Amino acid sequence: MTAANGTSVSIQNLSLNFGAVTVLETLNLDVANGEFIVLLGPSGCGKSTLLNCIAGLLDVSQGRIFIKGKNVTWEEPKDRGIGMVFQSYALYPQMTVEKNLSFGLRVAGTPKDEIAKRIARAAEILQIEPLLQRKPAALSGGQRQRVAIGRALVRDVDVFLFDEPLSNLDAKLRAELRVEIKLLHRKLQNTMIYVTHDQIEAMTLADRIAVMKGGVIQQLDAPQTIYNRPVNRFVAGFLGSPAMNFIDGQVAAGTAFKTGNVSIPLDRYAFDAAGNSGGPCVFGIRPEHVAFGEAANTMPFATDAAVEIVEPMGSDTLVWTKLGGHNFSFRVEAEKTLRNGEPIRIGFDPARASLFDSQSGNRM
Amino acid sequence: MSMANTNAPTIAASQDNAGPYGPKPRRVFSRRNIFLYGTLFVIAAYYLLPLYVMVVTSLKGMPEIRLGNIFSPPLEITFEPWVKAWSTACTGLNCDGLSRGFWNSVRITVPSVLLSIAIASVNGYALANWRFKGADTFFVILIVGAFIPYQVMIYPIVIILREIGLYGSLSGLVIVHSIFGMPILTLLFRNYFSSMPEELFRAARVDGAGFWGIFLRIMLPMSLPIFVVAIILQVTGIWNDFLFGVVYTRPDTYPMTVQLNNIVNSVQGVKEYNVNMAATILTGLVPLIVYFISGKLFVRGIAAGAVKG
Numbered sequence: 001m002t003a004a005n006g007t008s009v010s011i012q013n014l015s016l017n018f019g020a021v022t023v024l025e026t027l028n029l030d031v032a033n034g035e036f037i038v039l040l041g042p043s044g045c046g047k048s049t050l051l052n053c054i055a056g057l058l059d060v061s062q063g064r065i066f067i068k069g070k071n072v073t074w075e076e077p078k079d080r081g082i083g084m085v086f087q088s089y090a091l092y093p094q095m096t097v098e099k100n101l102s103f104g105l106r107v108a109g110t111p112k113d114e115i116a117k118r119i120a121r122a123a124e125i126l127q128i129e130p131l132l133q134r135k136p137a138a139l140s141g142g143q144r145q146r147v148a149i150g151r152a153l154v155r156d157v158d159v160f161l162f163d164e165p166l167s168n169l170d171a172k173l174r175a176e177l178r179v180e181i182k183l184l185h186r187k188l189q190n191t192m193i194y195v196t197h198d199q200i201e202a203m204t205l206a207d208r209i210a211v212m213k214g215g216v217i218q219q220l221d222a223p224q225t226i227y228n229r230p231v232n233r234f235v236a237g238f239l240g241s242p243a244m245n246f247i248d249g250q251v252a253a254g255t256a257f258k259t260g261n262v263s264i265p266l267d268r269y270a271f272d273a274a275g276n277s278g279g280p281c282v283f284g285i286r287p288e289h290v291a292f293g294e295a296a297n298t299m300p301f302a303t304d305a306a307v308e309i310v311e312p313m314g315s316d317t318l319v320w321t322k323l324g325g326h327n328f329s330f331r332v333e334a335e336k337t338l339r340n341g342e343p344i345r346i347g348f349d350p351a352r353a354s355l356f357d358s359q360s361g362n363r364m
Numbered sequence: 365m366s367m368a369n370t371n372a373p374t375i376a377a378s379q380d381n382a383g384p385y386g387p388k389p390r391r392v393f394s395r396r397n398i399f400l401y402g403t404l405f406v407i408a409a410y411y412l413l414p415l416y417v418m419v420v421t422s423l424k425g426m427p428e429i430r431l432g433n434i435f436s437p438p439l440e441i442t443f444e445p446w447v448k449a450w451s452t453a454c455t456g457l458n459c460d461g462l463s464r465g466f467w468n469s470v471r472i473t474v475p476s477v478l479l480s481i482a483i484a485s486v487n488g489y490a491l492a493n494w495r496f497k498g499a500d501t502f503f504v505i506l507i508v509g510a511f512i513p514y515q516v517m518i519y520p521i522v523i524i525l526r527e528i529g530l531y532g533s534l535s536g537l538v539i540v541h542s543i544f545g546m547p548i549l550t551l552l553f554r555n556y557f558s559s560m561p562e563e564l565f566r567a568a569r570v571d572g573a574g575f576w577g578i579f580l581r582i583m584l585p586m587s588l589p590i591f592v593v594a595i596i597l598q599v600t601g602i603w604n605d606f607l608f609g610v611v612y613t614r615p616d617t618y619p620m621t622v623q624l625n626n627i628v629n630s631v632q633g634v635k636e637y638n639v640n641m642a643a644t645i646l647t648g649l650v651p652l653i654v655y656f657i658s659g660k661l662f663v664r665g666i667a668a669g670a671v672k673g
Contacts, residue, residue, distance in 0.1 A: 057566050078572030090567035094585040103581075104571035151571070163563075 008033045008068060008191035009054060009159055015062035016049060016215075023049045024215045026063070034189045040202040041212035042238070047195045050212075051161050054193065056080050068158050078108070080159075083152025087164040089144040091136035097147050098132040104155050115154075122153040125187070142173045149184070162194040166201065178204060199239050203227065211235045229354070233361040236284050236354055242318050244354070245290075247283045247326045251276065251355065251364075257283050260324035264301050268351040272363055280358040287318060289352045290330035293345060302347030307338050321346065422446065422641035429637050445638035449646060453639055455626035458615070462643055465623030469603060469650075471534050472619055476541035477598040481591065484546055488553025489579050493565050503554070510547035518611055525612065532614040540612055541602050549594055556590040557583060592658055600651040620647050 009031040016024040023046045031037050039047040052058040054065060056077035064073040072080045091100050098119060105115045123129045126146045136144055145165055152160055165181075166174040182205055185192055196202055202209050203223045210220045211234075219231045230236035236244050249259030257264040264283065266276075296302045305321040305328070312334065319338060320329050323346075330346060338344070355364040391397075417434050422445050424438040451461040458464060490496070491503055521540060522531065530536030560583070568578045609619040618626075624647045628640045 052566075055566075055570060057569060076572075077570045082570065084567065084570045086563040086567060088561055088563045090561065090563035092564065092568070092582055103568075103573075107572045107577060148567075151567070155571075 006033050006069075007031065007066070008035065009193065010066040011050075011054070011063070012066070013063035014050070014053060014060055014065065016046075016053060016058065017061045022215060024053070027215070027217060029210065029217065029220070031191055031193060034191055036185050036192045036194065036205055036207045038202040038206035038209045039193065039195045039212055040199060040209050040238070041197065043197060045212040046215040047197075047212050048163055049215075051084075051163050051193060051195045054080075054159075055082055055084050055161050078104075081157050082159045082161055083155050083157040084161040084163065085145070085148045085152055085165045087167050089136070089141075089148045089168070091144055091147055091151075093136055096133050096135055097128065097139070097150075100136065100147060101132075101150050101154050104151065118154045118156065122150040125153065125184070126150050141169050142177060145169065145177060146180075149181075153188075158191060160190050160192040162192065162196075164196055165194075167196070167198070174198075174201075181205060199241065203239070211238060213238075228352070229363070230284075231363050233282060233284070233356040236356070240286055242287050242329055242331075244284045244286050245323075245326075245328050245330075247324060247328070248358065249281065249283060249324070251278055251281050257281070257350075257355070259283070259326065262303060262324035264350055264353075266350055266355075268300055268349065269353060269355065270351065271355075274364070276364060281364060282356040282358055282361075284354040284356065285348055285352065287329045287331045290346055290348045292319075292330060292332050292336075296345045296347030299347030299349055301350060302345060305344055305346050307340055307342045307344055309340065310338050319344075418641045418645055422638050422645060424638055426634070426636065426638065445636070446642040446646070448636075449627070449639045449643035453627050453643065454630070455615075455618075455623050462620060462623055462627070462646055464616070465618055465620035466646075468534065468613075468617055469620040472537050472541065472609070473599060473602045475535075476538045476545070476602050477595060479538065480542040480545035480549055480598055481594050483542065484549030484594070485553045485584075485587075485591070486579065487546070487550040488555075489557050489583055490575075491550065491554045492557035492560075493562075493578070493583075494575065503550075506547050506550055510551075514544070514607065518607075522611065531612065532617065534613070534617055537608060537612045537617075537619075540608050541605070544608075545598055545601070548597070552594060552597075553587075553590060556587060560586065596654055596658055599654050603650050 007030050009029075011027060011029040014024055014027045015022070027050065029037075039050060041047045049058065053060050054067075056072065056075060056079075060073060064071055066072065067080055067082065077084075091097075092103060095103065101119050101122060102115050105118065110118075119132070123132060126149060128143065128146050128150060131139060131143055131147070136147070139147065145168075148165070162181075166177055169177065178201055181194075185205075194201075194205060206223050208220060209223050209226050211218045211226060213234055219226055219235050226235060227239055230239065233246070237246070247259050249257055251257050251266065256266055291299050291302075303323065305323060307319055307321055309320040311318040311320070314334065316331050316334050317336060317338075318329050319332055320327060321344070322328060328346075332338070356362060357364055420437050421429060421434065423441050423443070425440065425442050425444070428439060449461060450463055452459060453461045455465075487506075491499055525531040525536045525540075530539065564582065565578060568582045573581065603619075604621060605619070606621045606625065609622045610625075613619065613622070624643050627643050
């Protein structure tokens with residue numbers, strides 16, 4: 001959390017149903033002033049729906065929404081002090097960039113010199129001055145998205161809403177604009193709510209991430225916390241690429257995790273407040289937390305394994321092996337050359353692992 | 365350039381020069397081409413023949429027509445039949461030709477087209493973008509309306525028009541045309557506006573534009589093709605209409621089609637084929653011109669509505 005000076009957006013007991021289908025379920029979320037919050041989840045989890053509710057483009061079924069301390073639940077989008085950036089840019093095709101930027105202001109009847117001043121400022125911040133007289137069709141994807149951000153910028157709003165703004169761009173542009181959005185946030189210090197299904201965008205941009213599934217926020221916390229201490233198996237599996245290793249097994253009360261002929265000591269693992277209930281559970285460890293070769297022997301847990309498949313990814317290499325009969329992957333430096341079938345030694349610190357209850361999927 | 369220069373010798377050296385290279389040659393008189401263009405020519409001739417007969421007949425005098433060679437070009441070209449059809453041919457009591465019907469038709473078509481398109485475009489926009497309660501029911505009722513045979517409604521409409529005092533007037537007919545154009549036009553506009561990206565509509569709402577603001581400033585400038593389609597459908601449909609024209613107007617307000625019928629089917633005197641042909645071409649000229657000048661836009665609009673915006 002960057003700013004703790006008051007709440008910018010507050011969502012209270014929000015529900016949304018389309019007929020019998022519940023899209024959002026008694027959802028609560030407080031966003032601090034100047035905070036960058038990312039709603040992350042797979043498609044159909046309700047994250048875009050939540051954003052549309054905040055924007056006022058969808059009527060809520062239950063609950064209320066406050067923006068800047070004002071109850072805006074029944075307000076029109078234009079009266080909420082929000083600006084929105086869409087995945088498809090949604091630029092008005094028949095208007096020039098300048099007219100696109102000024103449309104909202106012209107509708108509101110803003111004086112001409114004020115419009116010109118605001119456009120000049122937004123164009124400077126986003127570096128789109130040379131494009132002002134062009135039509136959207138004559139712009140590249142990245143330029144279009146910049147104009148779309150500018151359209152929110154000129155309206156001088158409190159809260160920026162981004163609905164998957166980078167999903168239509170190619171990978172290189174996406175990385176560039178990601179940085180630009182982050183810089184923009186630092187410069188403007190506005191509250192930003194950003195919807196994405198891309199975990200890298202979420203990790204890099206967010207002050208806090210809200211991981212959503214089935215219309216419910218699963219976990220709301222700082223990116224590192226969500227990454228290192230996911231509250232349930234869904235969050236653990238959704239974040240991280242390559243994905244976390246999951247191993248089904250049993251845990252005996254407070255002692256060790258057992259799967260097949262492997263026993264992993266748990267004396268260094270920090271159980272949740274509820275403590276260790278024992279029984280069937282899932283052991284999760286991220287590929288990058290696994291040590292290999294000499295380093296493995298210094299770890300609290302180490303074992304012998306054999307290389308099955310090697311996936312070079314450029315910056316590093318993902319190696320697949322078996323642990324207690326389960327598929328198991330770990331990362332090594334790209335310089336390491338490993339052959340299939342080669343015997344290796346791997347190890348890790350169970351303190352960095354996550355244990356989930358098999359039934360509920362919750363962290364133990 | 366430098367790429368090509370360095371690559372060319374390598375290719376030439378690695379393969380022998382005898383084989384096919386570059387674009388495959390196409391023969392002009394291939395069997396496929398002869399069949400294709402032959403078929404097209406026959407079909408075009410088949411459809412153009414009646415028009416040819418009409419044009420040549422309308423340019424002949426009656427003595428020449430009596431010779432019976434309907435395909436032969438006129439020996440002596442005369443525009444007499446055209447002048448007569450336009451200004452002096454008799455229909456019932458009036459002997460001022462088709463000109464009266466032409467202006468009646470203009471006075472029927474122009475307001476009907478404008479009124480029906482203005483209403484239907486707003487209908488379609490509201491149905492596509494502002495999902496009001498009961499929108500689907502309303503739309504279904506409207507579409508079902510398109511399937512009720514006209515004949516069923518003719519007499520009730522006569523009574524309605526008589527009661528509101530518009531029977532026999534041009535405005536009465538304009539209202540009838542506007543109403544009957546509503547289902548198909550609303551469907552047309554609704555589908556077109558539905559195909560526009562919804563985020564555009566949302567962006568305009570966030571920008572503060574209301575129902576009319578979005579329609580006039582965002583949607584309208586983007587929908588020229590569908591308006592052209594609607595105009596063509598309505599102009600040709602209303603201009604060619606005979607049934608409503610003959611039922612809901614009086615002899616002095618008859619549209620051109622009804623007058624044409626009265627000229628061609630008059631039972632008194634000699635059948636003046638040349639005048640009939642000229643009158644028919646004159647009546648068909650307006651839709652023909654509309655097709656010619658808007659053909660390209662028409663195709664674009666139909667395609668845009670059918671596939672995606």
